[in-house]
Amino acid sequence: MTDVLAVADHRRGELRDVSYESITAGRQLADETGGDLHIAVISGTVDDFAAKLNRDGVDTIHTVSHGEEFNHDVYSQAITQLYDELAPQYVLTPNSVNGLDYAPAIANELDLPVVTDTVDLDNDGETLVATREMYGGKVETTTELEGDAVITIRGAEWPAAEGTGDATIEAFDADIDEDAIGSTVNGFEEVGGGDVDISEADLLVSVGRGIEEEENLDLIRDLADALGATLSSSRPIVDNGWLPKNRQVGQSGKVVTPDVYIAIGISGAVQHVAGMKGSDTIVAINTDPNAPIMDIADYAIVDDLFDVVPELIDEFDG
Ligand SMILES: Cc1cc2nc3c(=O)[nH]c(=O)nc-3n(C[C@H](O)[C@H](O)[C@H](O)COP(=O)(O)OP(=O)(O)OC[C@H]3O[C@@H](n4cnc5c(N)ncnc54)[C@H](O)[C@@H]3O)c2cc1C
Numbered sequence: 001m002t003d004v005l006a007v008a009d010h011r012r013g014e015l016r017d018v019s020y021e022s023i024t025a026g027r028q029l030a031d032e033t034g035g036d037l038h039i040a041v042i043s044g045t046v047d048d049f050a051a052k053l054n055r056d057g058v059d060t061i062h063t064v065s066h067g068e069e070f071n072h073d074v075y076s077q078a079i080t081q082l083y084d085e086l087a088p089q090y091v092l093t094p095n096s097v098n099g100l101d102y103a104p105a106i107a108n109e110l111d112l113p114v115v116t117d118t119v120d121l122d123n124d125g126e127t128l129v130a131t132r133e134m135y136g137g138k139v140e141t142t143t144e145l146e147g148d149a150v151i152t153i154r155g156a157e158w159p160a161a162e163g164t165g166d167a168t169i170e171a172f173d174a175d176i177d178e179d180a181i182g183s184t185v186n187g188f189e190e191v192g193g194g195d196v197d198i199s200e201a202d203l204l205v206s207v208g209r210g211i212e213e214e215e216n217l218d219l220i221r222d223l224a225d226a227l228g229a230t231l232s233s234s235r236p237i238v239d240n241g242w243l244p245k246n247r248q249v250g251q252s253g254k255v256v257t258p259d260v261y262i263a264i265g266i267s268g269a270v271q272h273v274a275g276m277k278g279s280d281t282i283v284a285i286n287t288d289p290n291a292p293i294m295d296i297a298d299y300a301i302v303d304d305l306f307d308v309v310p311e312l313i314d315e316f317d318g
Pocket residue numbers: 207208209210211233234235236237248249250251252253254264265266267268269270271272275285286287288291303304305306
């Protein structure tokens with residue numbers, strides 16, 4: 001039997017989507033050997049978070065009430081104590097800023113191997129095969145693991161768990177050594193662009209180098225307004241300083257999973273696709289029918305964006 005302990009991720013009072021995705025990943029792993037799925041939710045409004053995490057497939061949710069925001073030392077201590085108590089074979093953490101902060105530390109503390117940024121996990125009962133992408137997604141590698149391990153999972157690779165579960169919710173009385181807490185989060189400062197979080201948007205209008213000039217961005221803003229969508233972009237637009245960094249989709253930007261992603265004048269380089277391939281429906285507007293974005297587009301408009309976008313604005317505005 002293989003029990004799995006998955007750790008939820010939250011920030012500023014909101015659970016991150018990857019928390020629900022790790023339920024799916026953890027359930028699949030546990031199912032492969034008939035084990036239980038435990039979820040740990042640490043800090044913040046843990047009872048509220050636990051109620052939201054109680055989705056199909058979760059056996060037990062362990063809440064650790066301590067502070068509001070992520071703290072390296074609190075998470076590390078709570079997770080290692082939960083590991084000692086529950087003896088799971090696998091500890092799953094998000095491959096997020098938080099997860100990457102504590103995963104190596106708990107692996108070191110527990111003397112376990114750590115595999116980061118996994119995009120697929122397959123267990124035949126004896127060996128766990130963890131798949132990772134390298135060279136910007138051009139190469140896939142596999143790592144075979146026997147025994148216990150700490151694994152970080154990439155966001156948007158597993159579907160979010162749904163439904164209402166019947167998990168047992170238990171407060172875990174972690175013995176946090178306050179003297180060992182080296183740093184605390186005192187606040188947040190958003191990078192340029194205000195509070196917009198493109199990873200939470202349902203509808204994204206995304207613009208790439210095909211827009212040619214900064215002043216042409218107004219056309220894309222008008223389309224976003226007409227559709228009630230959020231504006232995002234490929235990296236060159238951000239590198240040019242035309243949009244702030246928090247609008248960038250991709251490997252070195254944000255991972256997004258909207259219902260609809262409209263890629264305008266974006267070629268679909270692997271580093272861009274890594275950030276948006278989890279979108280439900282992808283629409284591409286591009287003059288090049290052979291652009292890589294066409295390989296993953298559900299709908300393709302092979303035409304000049306300067307002709308297509310004004311027509312779309314006319315169609316949807318008012
Ligand atoms: C380590 C690393 C990390 C990276 N991280 C990211 C990342 O996070 N996000 C990211 O986006 N990129 C990232 N990149 C860059 C990436 O490799 C590409 O260079 C980038 O995604 C290309 O952006 P683009 O599609 O806007 O531009 P281009 O590749 O230049 O594509 C422009 C597209 O517009 C089309 N087009 C031109 N004119 C028109 C028109 N009038 N109407 C319609 N279509 C038109 C063209 O046919 C073309 O397909 C990274 C690269 C590296 C090396």
